[in-house]
Amino acid sequence: MRNFILDEMLHDLGVDMPTNKTSSADGIEWNLTDFYESLDDPNIERDLNKALKRADDFAEKYRGKIEELKLTPSEFKEAMDEYENIYELMAKIGSFAVLSYSVDTQDPDRGALYAKAQEKSSEVKNKLIFFQLEWQSLDDENADKYMESDELDKYSSLIRHWRRYTPYMLSEREEQLVESLQNTAKKAFVRLFDETIGDIEVPIEIEGEEKKMVLDQALSLLFENDRDVRKKAKEGVTKALKDKNKLLTFIFNNIVLNHDTISEFRDYPHPMTPRNLDNRVDKDTVDALMEACINNVEMVHKFYEIKKDLLGYDKLYDYDRYNPLPGAPSEITFEESKKKVLNAFERFSPQMREVAEKFFDNSWIDAQLKPGKRGGAFSASTVPSVHPYILLNFTDKPRDAMTMAHELGHGIHQYLARKQGYLQQSTPLTTAEMASVFGEMLLFDKMLEEEDPETKLALIGNKLQSDFATVFRQVVMTRFELSLHEARKEKGELKPQQICELWLEANEKEFGESVELTDDYGWWWSYVLHFVHYPFYCYAYAFGELLVLALYGLYKEQGQEFVPKYIELLSRGGSEDPKDLLAEIGVDITDPEFWQKGLSVLWEHLDTMENLLKETE
Ligand SMILES: [Zn+2]
Numbered sequence: 001m002r003n004f005i006l007d008e009m010l011h012d013l014g015v016d017m018p019t020n021k022t023s024s025a026d027g028i029e030w031n032l033t034d035f036y037e038s039l040d041d042p043n044i045e046r047d048l049n050k051a052l053k054r055a056d057d058f059a060e061k062y063r064g065k066i067e068e069l070k071l072t073p074s075e076f077k078e079a080m081d082e083y084e085n086i087y088e089l090m091a092k093i094g095s096f097a098v099l100s101y102s103v104d105t106q107d108p109d110r111g112a113l114y115a116k117a118q119e120k121s122s123e124v125k126n127k128l129i130f131f132q133l134e135w136q137s138l139d140d141e142n143a144d145k146y147m148e149s150d151e152l153d154k155y156s157s158l159i160r161h162w163r164r165y166t167p168y169m170l171s172e173r174e175e176q177l178v179e180s181l182q183n184t185a186k187k188a189f190v191r192l193f194d195e196t197i198g199d200i201e202v203p204i205e206i207e208g209e210e211k212k213m214v215l216d217q218a219l220s221l222l223f224e225n226d227r228d229v230r231k232k233a234k235e236g237v238t239k240a241l242k243d244k245n246k247l248l249t250f251i252f253n254n255i256v257l258n259h260d261t262i263s264e265f266r267d268y269p270h271p272m273t274p275r276n277l278d279n280r281v282d283k284d285t286v287d288a289l290m291e292a293c294i295n296n297v298e299m300v301h302k303f304y305e306i307k308k309d310l311l312g313y314d315k316l317y318d319y320d321r322y323n324p325l326p327g328a329p330s331e332i333t334f335e336e337s338k339k340k341v342l343n344a345f346e347r348f349s350p351q352m353r354e355v356a357e358k359f360f361d362n363s364w365i366d367a368q369l370k371p372g373k374r375g376g377a378f379s380a381s382t383v384p385s386v387h388p389y390i391l392l393n394f395t396d397k398p399r400d401a402m403t404m405a406h407e408l409g410h411g412i413h414q415y416l417a418r419k420q421g422y423l424q425q426s427t428p429l430t431t432a433e434m435a436s437v438f439g440e441m442l443l444f445d446k447m448l449e450e451e452d453p454e455t456k457l458a459l460i461g462n463k464l465q466s467d468f469a470t471v472f473r474q475v476v477m478t479r480f481e482l483s484l485h486e487a488r489k490e491k492g493e494l495k496p497q498q499i500c501e502l503w504l505e506a507n508e509k510e511f512g513e514s515v516e517l518t519d520d521y522g523w524w525w526s527y528v529l530h531f532v533h534y535p536f537y538c539y540a541y542a543f544g545e546l547l548v549l550a551l552y553g554l555y556k557e558q559g560q561e562f563v564p565k566y567i568e569l570l571s572r573g574g575s576e577d578p579k580d581l582l583a584e585i586g587v588d589i590t591d592p593e594f595w596q597k598g599l600s601v602l603w604e605h606l607d608t609m610e611n612l613l614k615e616t617e
Contacts, residue, residue, distance in 0.1 A: 025396075035099075088384070102366075103372075125179055154421075155423070155424075185258050219237060237524070252532070253488065271485045300512075303468070310613075318524075326458065409440065416567065467602055470545040477506075
């Protein structure tokens with residue numbers, strides 16, 4: 001089932017993100033008063049009660065009506081409007097709660113409001129769930145009549161999509177039980193995981209002195225030029241993860257079993273089925289994508305051979321994967337980054353710049369570094385009656401500028417799609433990463449123009465490195481997850497060492513002989529939040545990236561003609577399946593050749609790199 005509230009609101013950048021102590025983003029905080037004045041604003045309680053009351057009224061008015069064929073299409077539409085409004089109201093509270101919590105996870109009041117919003121949203125969901133279930137249980141003939149009626153046009157794609165879950169439904173009572181029990185099962189493990197990772201202190205010896213740092217901060221050291229620092233970061237992170245390995249292994253085992261148990265009760269043919277349904281893509285498309293990546297993995301080996309030579313090393317290790325190539329700019333302030341991103345967006349479309357500026361001018365961004373703040377970055381769509389908010393942890397590194405472009409891409413997409421209404425504003429994950437990666441491409445191209453061959457070489461190399469993390473690494477992660485589910489099923493509760501082996505095995509396929517993965521690296525599955533929060537999320541990054549590379553190719557071909565089509569695509573939000581929305585701008589995602597097209601762009605980058613290398617010698 002789709003979870004409309006809280007669960008799918010956070011879109012993360014799937015690579016390791018840093019947090020330092022201070023940066024040029026100090027004081028860049030978001031202002032959440034567009035939701036509520038403060039944590040103890042009496043309107044929160046009032047809205048909660050209102051949502052519960054309206055959910056009760058809704059149930060009283062509509063229960064049994066679809067089943068008994070007592071709704072005209074226009075009454076059905078009226079019911080959908082009210083259903084959407086109740087969800088939106090709940091999501092407003094939920095958004096405020098989760099965003100407040102994100103910037104201070106150690107504050108018990110914020111934790112309490114977050115938990116309360118989750119519980120109450122389950123309660124509302126339970127009251128409303130009958131409506132979707134009745135719709136899904138309706139016979140095809142009568143369902144078709146509704147889906148074809150003009151009155152229901154606004155919701156036709158959505159209610160059609162709901163019908164796809166029909167074969168996997170449980171009874172209403174069972175659905176309610178699953179929903180309620182997840183608070184003490186999956187959701188509880190997710191929170192335990194977040195708090196465990198949040199509490200981690202990584203011991204790292206720098207200049208003879210042992211320092212303790214949070215995990216994100218330690219991971220950010222992998223981007224340092226000093227190899228010794230990277231090696232120490234690797235050792236520190238490994239030690240910290242090993243210290244928690246019993247608890248983390250337990251969490252992973254339960255998350256996997258929880259997923260598989262529910263899948264079994266629902267008769268899903270495959271553990272990925274619920275994710276693919278939510279993503280509104282079929283398994284064949286995903287398989288084609290994964291296979292295309294595996295067939296092109298040689299590109300990664302070739303790249304790391306070049307990197308090894310450029311750095312003058314005999315051998316590359318896992319902690320040599322992310323450090324930038326020499327010659328790239330090493331610092332950028334928040335203001336400079338803002339300027340570059342806005343200019344890059346403006347060149348594509350002034351409208352894009354205009355929307356992006358709103359985020360800065362109205363304090364819709366929280367970018368400063370703060371103890372207790374959640375790591376990484378996201379853009380939360382929240383609700384159409386408010387607007388999206390963006391969280392960054394800006395550390396003055398060039399890739400923070402990329403992350404800024406990434407999240408603003410999301411933000412613009414979410415902002416434009418608000419007109420589709422709460423239930424249809426969000427795209428499935430597969431196309432959720434489309435606008436973000438496109439935003440990165442715009443920034444990258446703009447930056448490239450301004451540089452000499454040596455800097456260009458470094459920039460392209462670094463971009464490829466990060467593209468590999470978005471494409472190949474995510475496919476590795478998906479394959480790891482698949483193997484995890486298989487092993488859990490075959491062997492029962494897995495021991496830490498068994499998971500380490502699966503992790504190394506999946507990763508070795510990406511790097512081949514080009515990078516040696518140390519035994520320490522075997523433990524690095526255990527902090528990846530996607531596995532815990534959003535099973536099988538990761539392939540959506542690869543999907544999004546390759547999709548964008550192909551779209552960007554179209555933009556280069558068509559020039560300004562492409563711009564209004566792209567903006568229209570964004571503003572359609574999740575109102576149709578990705579396949580149909582993309583077909584309108586001439587892209588066929590069911591064609592295996594399509595994925596190869598995206599990968600060819602990466603091959604071209606690699607060629608450019610080799611040519612620049614000859615030029616600079
Ligand atoms: Zn993203």
